[in-house]
Amino acid sequence: MKIKVGIVGVTGYVGQELLRILLRHPAVSVEYLGSRQLKKPAPAGELLPSFRGTNDLKVHPFRITSALDACELLFLALPHGIAMELAPQILRKRTARIVDLSADFRLRSAGQYQQTYRLKHKASPLLREAVYGLPEWNRDKISRSRLVANPGCYPTAVLLGLAPLAKERLLKREGLTVDAKSGATGAGRSLKEDLLFCEVNENLRAYRVNAHQHIPEMEQQMKELSGAPIRMSFVPHFVPINRGLYATIYAPLSRPLTERQLRSIYRKWYSKEPFVRLLPERVWPQVKSVAGSNRCEIGLQRDRQEQRALIITAIDNLGKGAAGQAVQNMNLLCGLEETEGLLG
Ligand SMILES: NC(=O)c1ccc[n+]([C@@H]2O[C@H](COP(=O)([O-])OP(=O)(O)OC[C@H]3O[C@@H](n4cnc5c(N)ncnc54)[C@H](OP(=O)(O)O)[C@@H]3O)[C@@H](O)[C@H]2O)c1
Incomplete structure (x- = not known):
């Protein structure tokens, strides 16, 4: 039935x-x-x-x-x-x-x-x-x-990117920075002047910097995952594409990790997940490769600044x-x- x-x-x-x-x-x-x-x-x-x-x-x-x-x-x-x-x-x-x-x-x-x-x-x-x-x-x-x-769409991309580090208690409480970009369908279909074609097309702009409504949702979930409050700076942008969401995350670590240790943590949590794809070294997500799917792509690198991880995630905002x-x-x-x- x-x-x-x-x-x-x-x-x-x-x-x-x-x-x-x-x-x-x-x-x-x-x-x-x-x-x-x-x-x-x-x-x-x-x-x-x-x-x-x-x-x-x-x-x-x-x-x-x-x-x-x-x-x-x-x-x-x-x-x-x-x-x-x-x-x-x-x-x-x-x-x-x-x-x-x-x-x-x-x-x-x-x-x-x-x-x-x-x-x-x-x-x-x-x-x-x-x-x-x-x-x-x-x-x-x-x-x-x-x-x-x-x-929410931003929380999905950001939390999937950060959860393994949060769960392993490897994130510092301060210094987390997320730079995120959303296509225009992310704002819904109702009429808004700043979403008119000529305002969005050929343009790139930040909005609701450190004031976006998804920040409390992300911080709440980060606290549940890590057991401690974690604050983030969050800078969302509109990009002139219909669908797609891209999050670049600069994550300060509570202790140094090698590249291999960092990747093995993500493999441990995500290798069996049907909708999370951890990309190989030096391969980075693209919104085009997740468009129309329920997939989240994750690219990962230990940053040039020691004790920091660089995580990039992409989802379709209307999909995953x-x-x-x-x-x-x-x-x-x-x-x-x-x-x-x-x-x-
Ligand atoms: N767009 C995204 O990427 C995205 C991602 C994650 C979550 N969300 C959330 O998902 C929800 C829907 O988003 P959306 O982008 O589809 O928005 P949308 O394009 O603006 O559509 C919302 C729909 O709700 C209906 N509606 C509006 N006011 C209503 C009311 N008072 N009573 C009953 N129906 C009403 C409208 O349909 P009718 O006028 O035909 O009733 C409208 O088509 C929102 O809460 C949004 O935050 C959106």
Whole structure:
């Protein structure tokens, strides 16, 4: 029997990528697609040109009750602030499961959420229950949960790059620097002046320097991995590509490591991971080689400055950074093979 799933927010970039992956997933049946723009159901192919020809697929005016009647698992691909209103109602259905793509359940503290997103949290008891959906580091908890907080795209790339060092207690608490770059789909599909073609094309710019909303999420997870607070400087940039996310990480080490020791730590944690690819020496990740996949590439070198590691990671922000990882989480939640329906 196929697992009945639905997508709320299917007209967004993440919602559309989810639909693309789920339509070829052998173990699921897409039973519900919701958009608040509609007054009556419309064929998906009319609303979303890349789904032309999928004649029997309809998008419905979003009603949570219809979504719940049709599905066992809902993907919420909505701006932050909405999932926290929907989740308590969804989880009243005993068998329901949620993979939330927004930031609503990623932070452990309601106070931190309010400070970061300037919204009062409306479902704070669920913050204790929600599981952070980075499967490489949390798969047992994810498989036992019913509410998964899918990580942000920057946190996915940065945490996968740093987690082995954090777990081995090899990171200094101060001095960590991350320079990261995102393609334009990372900011969503709604109209914003600084995302117009002429503003993004032929341009490169930093934004929200040391003030990005993903910093508390990354520092929270780094603390959970390493057992101690670790601060980072974080400089995100917009680059004129549609999809792709690239993180260059300068990581100060608590003790000197040789190149061989550094690589063997990463091999120890990642050699069996289906979606993490540790590249050979002097080979560096590219956004093109991960585009459309659920893969994270990692390049690694002991820096010329002793006691510092240089780590570069690349993901597709809509793949491993969002929809691909959400399907990986769904596979775990539903007891399926973790890689099912995903491109490694
Ligand atoms: N883009 C990325 O690379 C990325 C990566 C990781 C995580 N995320 C997160 O994933 C979520 C979706 O991102 P996105 O890039 O797909 O955003 P998006 O392109 O702006 O799409 C969001 C969708 O949510 C729906 N929506 C907006 N307000 C709503 C409301 N009040 N009630 C119900 N539906 C509403 C809209 O669809 P309708 O108007 O049709 O209802 C819209 O298409 C966000 O929380 C984002 O932070 C995004």
